[in-house]
Amino acid sequence: MSAGSGLNGLSITERPRSLAETAYDAIEQMIISRRLAPGAMVSEGELGEELALGRTPVREALARLKAIGFVEVHPRRGVLVTPVDLITHLELLEVRRPLDETVARCVIARGTDQELAALDKGVAGLLAAAGARDRETYFRSKRVLHEAMVNAAHNATLTSTMAALHAQSRRFWYTYEPTASFVDCARIHAGIVAGVVARDAEMAVAGIGTLFDFLDQMTRRALDRRPLV
Structure with missing residues (x-):
C-alpha cells in the first residue's frame, strides 16, 4: 500500500x-x-x-x-x-486501551515504511521535549505522534473516533500531568513505537498495556491534587 x-x-x-x-x-x-x-x-x-x-x-x-x-x-x-472530570477520564482510559491496540495492529499491517519512519521521528521529538520539560512543546509533540500513528492505520472510522478521544485526553493531561512524569511517559511511547516499527504486534501491545497502567496510576494520584496549570 x-x-x-x-x-x-x-x-x-x-x-x-x-x-x-x-x-x-x-x-x-x-x-x-x-x-x-x-x-x-x-x-x-x-x-x-x-x-x-x-x-x-x-x-x-x-x-x-x-x-x-x-x-x-x-x-x-x-x-x-466545562470542568475537567477525573472519573470521566478513568472511563475514557478504559475505552482507549483496546482502541490503541487496534490502531497499533492496523499500522503494523498497513503502514508504509515512510509512515513508520515518521513515527520514529515523532517519538524522537517527544523524547527531546520531555527531557526539556517544556510543557507546550511536549504536548504538541505528543499530538503530532498520536496523529501520525492514527493516520498510518488507514482507517477513517478510527481516525475520527481517536481524534475526539485524544482531544479529551490532551485536555486532562495538560491540566494534571506533572513535568516529572514526562520522560517516563515519553519512554513508554518510544517502546510502543519501536514495536510498531518492527511490525511486532506483541511488543507494541505490551507497551500499550504498560502505558495505560501508568496513565491509570497517574489519574488516580491526580484525585489528591489540584490542577497543575
Missing part, C-alpha cells in the same frame, strides 16, 4: 482545512491550555473576533466541542467551558 492510500488502495489527497476546522483547532487549544478556563463564559462573537472568523465556522466548531464535552452552549447567554 502506498503512502496516502486507503484500504482499497485508492489514493487519498489531502484537502485544505475548512474555516470550521481552523476554528475548532484554535478554540480546542484555548480550552486545553486553559486560556479559556473551566467555568469561563464566552460568546460566539467574542471568539469570532479573536480568531478573525465569521459566526458560521465558530458555531460549527462549538458544536463539535460540545459533542466531546468541552463546552455547553446556552442560548442568549453564551458558551460555558
